[in-house]
Amino acid sequence: MNIVLDNNHSKEQVAMRDAYCQTLIELARWNEDIVAVDADVMNSMGTVPFQKAFPDRTFNCGIQEANMIGVAAGLSATGKIPFAHTFGIFATRRVCDQVFISCSYARLNVKIIGGDPGITAAFNGGTHMPFEDMGIMRTIPEMTIIEPTDATMMRDITRQVAARYGVFYIRSARKNVVKVYGEGSTFEIGKAAPLRDGKDVTIIAAGILVDEALQAADILAGQGISARVLNMFTIKPIDKDAIIQAAQETGALVTAENHSIIGGLGSAVAEVVAENCLVPLERIGARDIFGEVGPEDYLKVRFQMTASDIAAMAQKAVARKGKSLA
Amino acid sequence: MDEQKIREMGILAHKIRVETLRAMGKLGFGHIGGSMSIAEVLAVLYGGVMKIDPRNPGWDGRDWLVVSKGHAGPSVYAALALAGYFPTEELLTLNQPGTNLPSHCDRLKTPGIDMTTGSLGQGISTAIGVALGHRLNKKDNYVYLILGDGECNEGQIWEGVQFAAHWQVDKLIAFVDANKKQLDGYTQDINDLTGLAGKFACFGWHSQEVDGHDAGQIVAAVEKAKQAEGRPSVIVLDTVKGKGCCFAEPVFLNHHMNISPDMAAEAIAELEKDLARCGCKS
Numbered sequence: 001m002n003i004v005l006d007n008n009h010s011k012e013q014v015a016m017r018d019a020y021c022q023t024l025i026e027l028a029r030w031n032e033d034i035v036a037v038d039a040d041v042m043n044s045m046g047t048v049p050f051q052k053a054f055p056d057r058t059f060n061c062g063i064q065e066a067n068m069i070g071v072a073a074g075l076s077a078t079g080k081i082p083f084a085h086t087f088g089i090f091a092t093r094r095v096c097d098q099v100f101i102s103c104s105y106a107r108l109n110v111k112i113i114g115g116d117p118g119i120t121a122a123f124n125g126g127t128h129m130p131f132e133d134m135g136i137m138r139t140i141p142e143m144t145i146i147e148p149t150d151a152t153m154m155r156d157i158t159r160q161v162a163a164r165y166g167v168f169y170i171r172s173a174r175k176n177v178v179k180v181y182g183e184g185s186t187f188e189i190g191k192a193a194p195l196r197d198g199k200d201v202t203i204i205a206a207g208i209l210v211d212e213a214l215q216a217a218d219i220l221a222g223q224g225i226s227a228r229v230l231n232m233f234t235i236k237p238i239d240k241d242a243i244i245q246a247a248q249e250t251g252a253l254v255t256a257e258n259h260s261i262i263g264g265l266g267s268a269v270a271e272v273v274a275e276n277c278l279v280p281l282e283r284i285g286a287r288d289i290f291g292e293v294g295p296e297d298y299l300k301v302r303f304q305m306t307a308s309d310i311a312a313m314a315q316k317a318v319a320r321k322g323k324s325l326a
Numbered sequence: 327m328d329e330q331k332i333r334e335m336g337i338l339a340h341k342i343r344v345e346t347l348r349a350m351g352k353l354g355f356g357h358i359g360g361s362m363s364i365a366e367v368l369a370v371l372y373g374g375v376m377k378i379d380p381r382n383p384g385w386d387g388r389d390w391l392v393v394s395k396g397h398a399g400p401s402v403y404a405a406l407a408l409a410g411y412f413p414t415e416e417l418l419t420l421n422q423p424g425t426n427l428p429s430h431c432d433r434l435k436t437p438g439i440d441m442t443t444g445s446l447g448q449g450i451s452t453a454i455g456v457a458l459g460h461r462l463n464k465k466d467n468y469v470y471l472i473l474g475d476g477e478c479n480e481g482q483i484w485e486g487v488q489f490a491a492h493w494q495v496d497k498l499i500a501f502v503d504a505n506k507k508q509l510d511g512y513t514q515d516i517n518d519l520t521g522l523a524g525k526f527a528c529f530g531w532h533s534q535e536v537d538g539h540d541a542g543q544i545v546a547a548v549e550k551a552k553q554a555e556g557r558p559s560v561i562v563l564d565t566v567k568g569k570g571c572c573f574a575e576p577v578f579l580n581h582h583m584n585i586s587p588d589m590a591a592e593a594i595a596e597l598e599k600d601l602a603r604c605g606c607k608s
């Protein structure tokens with residue numbers, strides 16, 4: 001891990017999908033086993049340049065997500081390294097059994113990329129808004145789940161995932177997100193990336209809520225609360241040590257995810273806390289509610305995922321310190 | 327159905343395009359290609375073929391419509407508004423915060439939408455379920471279904487096709503909007519679907535193919551489909567993706583496009599010229 005922070009809170013020049021696809025093309029140039037499988041959303045997922053570079057190693061199955069995942073499993077059984085692309089809802093809900101049996105249970109080597117997590121599905125609306133994808137994937141044994149934060153992390157994670165064996169689920173916004181890391185930063189899968197130190201509370205965030213969490217820490221600083229911020233970009237396996245340490249050193253935790261509070265980051269942290277280090281824990285995320293259509297800014301407010309929502313939750317967690325947790 | 331009625335359906339199709347473009351033009355983008363290609367079939371269904379009561383969308387004597395290619399919501403909403411389910415001004419709330427008109431069809435939000443769709447492939451099964459329910463309830467309402475041609479890639483479509491034939495679901499009339507394109511390009515280049523009408527026929531369906539931009543042919547095909555006792559029916563509509571919209575029709579990748587106010591205005595003006603030629607206003 002070698003992290004340089006970029007503290008401008010400005011949008012990336014490059015879209016997540018382009019950072020991803022460029023990296024995959026670079027990797028595929030020297031690793032002939034890398035192949036792409038798609039399901040008629042190549043233009044949306046940004047994988048057309050891969051197809052142009054490697055037409056023989058790209059299989060656009062059409063609108064057949066289940067078939068795509070099965071084909072990926074078969075390719076993997078012959079030593080290929082398939083990267084399967086579609087929107088997060090289809091990459092998880094629609095193909096759950098194919099992922100479970102054909103990929104995971106069969107111990108094959110398939111990388112699944114799910115676009116448009118949570119509110120980034122925006123104008124595609126409630127049918128397309130995955131608040132449950134991590135919940136579905138997290139219950140599948142040996143699955144690794146990663147939510148890259150920005151283009152720099154996307155590039156680094158793509159390289160690492162290509163080099164590792166197993167079934168991976170990467171959920172990522174497709175378009176330009178806020179830049180958090182300086183060029184050249186590297187990360188360790190399974191290890192939380194510390195963003196800011198603090199002593200009163202720890203905000204554990206992932207995805208587009210990482211930047212909100214950093215802004216929340218600024219708000220809290222103005223209120224005399226010192227907040228630590230951890231980027232939990234690997235949701236599974238979760239970094240138990242970092243959570244326990246944060247609980248012991250700051251005494252209160254808040255999770256912030258662009259997902260349901262059921263099944264994802266908030267649940268994973270709650271499991272660690274309940275078993276190891278009882279401290280007040282509050283969760284930011286969709287509260288057992290379906291998504292809806294609208295611009296991302298509106299949805300962030302609607303689903304209480306803004307920096308001020310996070311700051312308010314942190315205050316609540318801090319206020320519970322020392323009170324009975326029973 | 328008389329000539330005059332069919333002429334009116336053709337005009338209604340143009341009006342559906344105009345209203346759809348107004349809403350998408352205001353929003354700035356949309357699934358233009360597949361919304362334009364179904365204007366005629368929507369005009370036929372809402373312009374006289376379906377038994378409906380727009381003032382009472384839940385009327386239990388009505389015919390149902392499942393728009394399985396749910397991303398065409400905007401043109402379905404235009405058809406519903408023009409049929410009198412809600413005011414046309416409401417169309418401009420498309421995709422706005424709190425709207426009743428989301429990108430994809432939602433039965434709980436929009437009066438007149440009978441089934442929630444958006445995940446391709448699912449509408450065929452729900453339509454069959456509705457038809458079976460009607461049969462159990464001793465009702466003879468028709469269930470209409472609109473599928474995309476790309477959508478027919480999905481395995482679930484062919485599960486439904488087998489199952490509906492087995493159960494002789496003859497109150498089901500499906501349309502396939504065969505506009506030859508899906509999101510990433512031509513269906514033929516991605517996962518070749520040619521011979522769709524024949525494929526349905528092989529599975530035991532009553533199968534027809536007509537010009538999907540000719541209201542008269544669609545009406546005649548529906549009448550024939552209703553004669554097909556003991557078999558579900560499919561009408562494959564030969565259509566053009568983006569049909570009638572000057573900035574979309576000639577473009578190869580016209581599934582989802584950014585639409586500036588000028589583009590929308592120009593396309594609407596062209597459609598209105600056509601309408602004026604028939605002595606109508608939108």
Ligand SMILES: Cc1ncc(C[n+]2csc(CCOP(=O)(O)OP(=O)(O)O)c2C)c(N)n1
Nearest residue numbers: 040360444445446474475476477507508509
């Ligand atoms: C299960 C599923 N996979 C992918 C999508 C994304 N998607 C929306 S529309 C579309 C293309 C549809 O093509 P087609 O059925 O031919 O519709 P049309 O040409 O009429 O727009 C795709 C891939 C989806 N909505 N559902």
Ligand SMILES: [Mg+2]
Nearest residue numbers: 475476507508
């Ligand atoms: Mg099509």
